[in-house]
Amino acid sequence: VAYTNVYGQTHTAVRASEWLVSQGPEGSQVLKEHWEEAIPNLDGHTISELQLYDDDSPSKFANVARNLADSDYIVFFSNRLYGTIPRLPERYHTTTPYYELLFTERLGYRLVHFEATYPRLMGVGFVDETFARPNLPTPVGLENFNPAPITLNLGHADESFTVYDHPKVLIFQNIEGLDESVILGRIQRAARTNGQSHPADERPDAPPKSPGTGLMLSREDAEAQQAGGTWTDIVSVDGWTNRMPVLGWLVAIQGIALLTVPLGFVIFRPLPDRGYLFSKILGLMLVGLIVWLLASFQWVAFSRGSIALALVVVAAASLVVLRRNRREMLDYLRRRWSVLAISEAVFMAAFLAFVLVRMANPDLWHPWRGGEKPMDLAYLNAVLRSSYMPPYDPWFAGGYINYYYWGQFLTATLIRVTSINPAIAFNLAVPTFFALTVGGAFSLVYNLAESTRRRLASAGAAYRGRGLHWSPAVAGIGAALFVTVLGNLDGAIQVGHGVKRVLLQSEPFGQFDFWRSSRMMPPDPPGHEITEFPFFTFLFGDLHAHMMAMPFTLLSLGIGLAIVMAATNRIKPGFLDPVGIGRLVVVGVTVGSLRLINAWDFPTYLIIAAAAILLAEFFVHGGFGLVMLVRAGLKTTFMAVAGYVFFLPFHQNYETFFNGLGIESTTNTTVLWQFLAISGLFIFIIGTFVMSDLRHILLRGLGLIWRRYSRLRRSLGPEAFAETEPPDSAWGALATVAIVTLAGFALTAAFTSSTLGSTVPFVAALLVLVLISGVRRLLSEHADSPQHVFVAIMVSAALLLVLGLDFLRVESDIDRMNSIFKFYLQVWVLLALASAYLLWRLGHGKKVSLLRLSPPKKAWVLMLVSLIASASIYPILGTQDRLRDRFNDNVTPLTLDGSAYIDDAVYRDANGDIELAKDYDGIQWLKDNVQGSPVVLEGVTPTYRWGGRVSINTGLPTVVGWQWHQEQQRWDYRQEVGKRIRDVQTIYDTQDPQEAMSLLRRYGVRYVYVGKLEQLYFSEEGLRKFDDGLGGELTKVFQNDDVSIYRLTGSAF
Known part of the structure; x- marks a missing residue:
């Protein structure tokens, strides 16, 4: 009912267009954002786009300033861009202050019109807030807007509402006619203030943080941590x-x-x-x-x-x-x-x-x-x-x-x-x-x-x-x-492909790929699902x-x-x-x-x-x-x-940074063959047991359906009322419902598989049978009821996870990558446990010769053996391939030392080669000689490279490590991660000793590490200052051909 207020009116974009056509002179220059819808019916105006999703650069904002100076209006169809860009400050450190300036009338533009419609019910308006989440100021003129006598702010809404269904359309007009250079200067100054000149906690617009917040140790705790943890102890x-x-x-x-x-x-x-x-x-x-x-x-x-x-x-x-x-x-x-x-x-x-x-x-x-x-x-x-x-x-x-x-x-x-x-x-x-x-x-x-x-x-x-x-x-x-x-059934699939190459294409069998089996839901995108299983x-x-x-x-x-x-x-x-x-x-x-x-x-x-x-x-x-x-x-x-x-x-x-349940609609669904290639063995066993357990009920249900069908057919004849239907048991009625339900699932799958996903009807049908089996045992006096119901709980939980993942995913996930990864591991464990017990239960007390089995049972045994054999291929061939997957293909003698590969390894970094043994000499010196756990400065590289090797192998804290990992774990403070990376760059590159010392003191650095990696990533002129001692503040304490380690003197520290 509340949404009739939305759908009973003209769309907000149409109303905004009508206003602009009536108020804006014909031929006006109108700006819109790229990757965004345009309001309709502006044929009499000239439309240009702002490329704001492009990476921030001087040329980008030279074009932005030029367009702003030359245009008459800016139209925001929705919050698509301004609702997302400010949430990536490390990438858009200039675009975010641009929005702040625009919304506070500091770029010469003023909000002159807006259109917004919200659900209303009995005088209460339900508002979706588009400015709080990206931490932007509400545009001047919108501060006191209330669409109803009573307004409930429900926070940010799904994109389908704020971008398509009833977007908030904003129209800004160029009032002051500022020059291009003035606009560019204001944006550049705001960018420097926003992210360059102040630490995140010192920005003028940052909220004050009390001690202990922001995921930072108090001074006392930090000192206690750094005083302890000596490696040799x-x-x-x-x-x-x-x-x-x-x-x-x-x-x-x-x-x-x-x-x-x-x-x-x-x-x-x-x-x-x-x-x-x-x-x-x-x-x-x-x-x-x-x-x-x-x-x-x-x-x-x-x-x-x-x-x-x-x-x-x-x-x-x-x-x-x-x-x-x-x-x-x-x-x-x-x-x-x-x-x-x-x-x-x-x-x-x-x-x-x-x-x-x-x-x-x-x-x-x-x-x-x-x-x-x-x-x-x-x-x-x-x-x-x-x-x-x-x-x-x-x-x-x-x-x-x-x-x-x-x-x-x-x-x-x-x-x-x-x-x-x-x-x-x-x-x-x-x-x-x-x-x-x-x-x-x-x-x-x-x-x-x-x-x-x-x-x-x-x-x-x-x-x-x-x-x-x-x-x-x-x-x-x-x-x-x-x-x-x-393993999953991909081992058999890979062997089948190899046999096909040998027999039909006269090609080599090929090498088994252990990695492929952990990515069983192609293509990527969409999805990017990780399908690990415990052995992998x-x-x-x-x-x-x-x-x-x-x-x-x-x-x-x-x-x-x-x-x-x-x-x-x-x-x-x-x-x-x-x-x-x-x-x-x-x-x-x-x-x-x-x-x-x-x-x-x-x-x-x-x-x-x-x-x-x-x-x-x-x-x-x-x-x-x-x-x-x-x-x-x-x-x-x-x-x-x-x-x-x-x-x-x-x-x-x-601290967790996502409020509410932390879930959102899924990006794609699982194809049935993918699910069965992962869990086919377990589903075969569980399905067999459930069908065996319910066979009498299902047969009774089928009989009941047949009798009702026969009765219906006879009712159309002259002897329609000659017979009465015999009474049926409650379980027969339940079986009837189950069979009709399963038939409904089959029809649903046939007509909606493209949107619902082919796995959902199959798994839902199996879940119905499992629940019936469990409830039947729960309400019976059967001796194994406790065990049976407990196993049914495990299977039901697993199947519900499978179903849920075809409708929902964890918020902020990369498509379904981690949602499938983490929950399908749970599904594997629960189904594997249940199927092992149910397989034993099927064979308990039975000792029958294979030759005496009926043909259907022989076929069942053959299928079971085939599935187990297929799942056994990965542990054999996958293990061999994984064990061959060594650094530079080097093979070391059998050892448990995870650092042994370093002895003769050379890392081919994009910027040049690095002999890891030289680095490890420096790392070992730190382990043997450093007291406590002081801060060590080392270079930062793109994630998953050799960067961070000192903190990784010693555990000593460094100014900043792998960027993406830190941003994930400090989401609301992630701008500080990017700032620290820039500060590390400055420390190594600057030729000004005072600037370097100021930053070293800010982060409490005690040791500076300069290895081959730093020599490849930072300027030679900047690194030279460390050998010069930063005006007597540094002492070199270790050196080999590629690595130098410097300690700050007591006065500097």
Whole structure:
């Protein structure tokens, strides 16, 4: 109703055109912006364009000033340009002040007319604000505009409204007739004031910032951070752990895990394996949490001492549990030691296997496929050197890391314990997270299968010893393979193309491309989707957020399963059961930690945890009811609050820059073949199980539909009322609805696939079947209802993610790049776990000869084997290709040292060649000789090049690092990133020692690094001043053929 006020009137652009035609003399010179619509019916006027999306340059604004001087009017059809350009100040440092001058009548133009229409309802106008988001002044004359007696400002609206539907049209008239040179001079002076002469926080128009805001450390915190973190105090190069790093690392991991086993035994008591492998993840999380809290509240600095204190706390808690449950634990160990032995063997095999993979290609950088390793290593080293949390930012001197860094913190905790060189520890951390993920997947599905087997046996179900006695363990191993080892089906596609080339085209087979399989949604654009899967993630080896979060997502599922299974015991837990409350706290902390490790995982696993709590309450109360819902709501709230409170210091410091839900409409949709090429194996298994589970209901539904059709046909004949329809069961009616719904989806897909996407109807249909299967088990007395419904929750969550991504994406994403990347990893894990369990469930208790199977079942087995074989190609051929992908194709002996490639590597930069070994000599000198964590100045290059190598490999803070990463993490302050880059350029290029010293003091620089990179990127004349000592303020402390390092003297610093 409110929008009738918009659509019931003439479009704003038409009304603006009518005004200009009636008021502007014929032949007037009218300016519009390029990439923008034009108002209609201006045939009698001369139209010119302002090229404002072009990069800022002197020639651009010479043309702008000339056009402004020569024209009579400027027409803004919408906010398309002025709503976006000011949000990129580092690129448009002159265009932004141009708009500010124009809107405040300082370029000789005045707003003489505007047209705006907004939705209205009962005297209330709903206004979309177009000036606040780009931080522009409201044009003079619009300040007091109110389209209704009561106006609600709803902020910025979607482009479809502000640009097309009812744009705000502005018409400015040239009143003063200023000369071209006057206009250009005003724009240039404003540009210098805006970004050149003042730091971002000192600009006259910048809002005042109180201490602690703007993602900057206070002076006291900055001094504390720089005073600590001496490299030689942290890393013992000559210690035994660096001579035998694998052993030292394992001692730390297994020691922490052993201390946590008693706690895990109680938390996971409802599970058959008592959460043995989950205890490894739990132990790392608990120790890390205690150490992190001590450092965050600045009670105890991050050190071996704080870690020892945390270990004592965990050990004391475990000792209390052990004393109370000693007999039960010993009895369990005697009876089930073989399960624990298999579990430990699975973990160790996974860890050692990936240690070998990392040894075969340990390089922590690559000229064009270095990935995020430089950032990961820089942040890891910075966290390692930080005394308190939040850690200082190595790429923004004086600031702190505004990123989910907790995975790096846990890794740094292990490094602090072992004193292993981070370049080696990085390549031990990747196998660790791999093995923890393998262990989590194994444990979850083993417990699902074993608990199902026990419940079926106790219920007298048809399990008479046939089949594999160890089938639950086989299911667990299958889950570990499905989640972490198998690849998507692109491996088979690449092999098929190779065979085609050999057999049909008489060409070579070609080389397998490991990278291609992570980009399964061509073309780009649109989309730019990243379609990683866990094995690619671990094989590629970025110690990045999405990798480190995987074990903790599985831990949250494991605790969720324990909560559900505890509710199915004969003795129901009370509402205030201490162990139950403990489980809620632990699952809350686990899910809460995901916000600090990889925030993308947090919503999904929070919802699954809440669903597990709801399911548990359902089983406790035997159905739905008001009391059950209230209890579930209270427990869910308690769980979520616990997860927030334990990480409160992070939330108090972290800034997010996108308000609301942070989502917007998607740019494109997924083609069905792309989805099936990624998840086809899992969908085949899940679809098979669901169809098998619902086969009687579906057949009953089809029969009901046939009978209704026959009845309708007969109703048209003379004996229409001779028969009555027999009654049908409720499930038959439900099946009818399901079949009709699926048919509707099929018709929808046929007619709307071009807009809706072919994946949506398919996935929606499967989701309907999964929900029916889950609800049917939930409402039945079947023995495996808890496990079945829990798996249905996981599958439903995954399918809902797939559906959602064809309608929405995360705000500010590059098309769907990261939205698909982050959420499809979650989809993979959830579907892989479910399909491993459901495959075991399909074969449980069955031992049938393949020769005796019916032809349809033989075809099904053949299809399953083909899919598994296709998914197995990538781990074999993809691994080989990845291991060959070395820096300059150099092959080093097996080693875990991620910096070994540097010894004989030459980087072919666009500006010239750089011998990396010369740089590394300087970097090593800084590690060995610098006390604390002072600021080091180094050159800045385009992102993903050799720039930032000092801060990356030492963790020492530099003035500014990789631009795009810093802009993302400091979005509202990103103009400072560009300013710092210009200041670094000035420091190196200027020949004025005083100017250089002023900037060095501003950023607290203690060391100046001049290597081959700086010699290639900055002027020789400017660099010469460092050798001259800047008037006695610099002392050269290191030099080799390519590198010089200078230290500022005490007086200068």
